[in-house]
Amino acid sequence: MIVRTLAEAAQTNRKIVSPDGNWDSTRLLLKDDNMGFSFHITTIFKGADFQMHYQNHLESVYCMSGRGEIVRLEDNKVFPIEEGTLYILDKHDKHILRAFEEMKLACVFNPPLNGKEVHNKEGAYELVADTI
Ligand SMILES: CC(=O)NCC[C@H](N)C(=O)O
Structure with missing residues (x-):
């Protein structure tokens, strides 16, 4: 069994701050x-408005707080996001995420991240060889 707390993990290199702000x-x-x-x-x-495209990963995202929207770029359909919303990128969907208020999200990635990833210019994470 593994037990961790967010407060402790956030004091370690498990916390990544995106260079794009x-x-x-x-x-x-x-x-x-x-x-x-x-x-x-x-x-x-708050105010974030950026594109992502996880070509190498599937991701599910549950909104715990805050408010925003996601645009599915295949057809430009806009889905509001608020507390209780789950969005699932089951088709490696290219999308734009906007935060009207700061949003707290719980995110699951398959395959798992190794921990160092930040978005490349496509808004994707590379699949990298194990380094940790
Ligand atoms: C919703 C989303 O994908 N945000 C980017 C950060 C990502 N959740 C991560 O933890 O790397």
């Missing part, structure tokens, strides 16, 4: 925990 994320569960997925608590800062 849009988000930070504490990766509570990572590839080297051998669970087959990773689990993160992510803050999207």
Whole structure:
């Protein structure tokens, strides 16, 4: 069994602050925990408006607080996000995420992240060889 707290993990290198200023994320569960997925608590800062495209990962995102929207770029459909909303990128959907208020999100990635990833220019994470 593994037990961790967000408060403790956020004091370690599990917390990543995105260089683009849009988000930070504490990766509570990572590839080297051998669970087959990773689990993160992510803050999207108020006013963030950015594109992502996880070509190499599937992601589910549950909104715990805050308010924003997601645009599915395949058809430009807009979905509001508020407390209680889950969005699931089951088709590696290219999307824009906007935060009208700071949003706290719980995110699951498959395959799991190794912990160091930040978005490339496509808004994706590379699949990298194990380094940790
Ligand atoms: C919702 C989303 O994907 N935000 C970007 C950060 C990501 N959740 C991460 O933890 O790396």
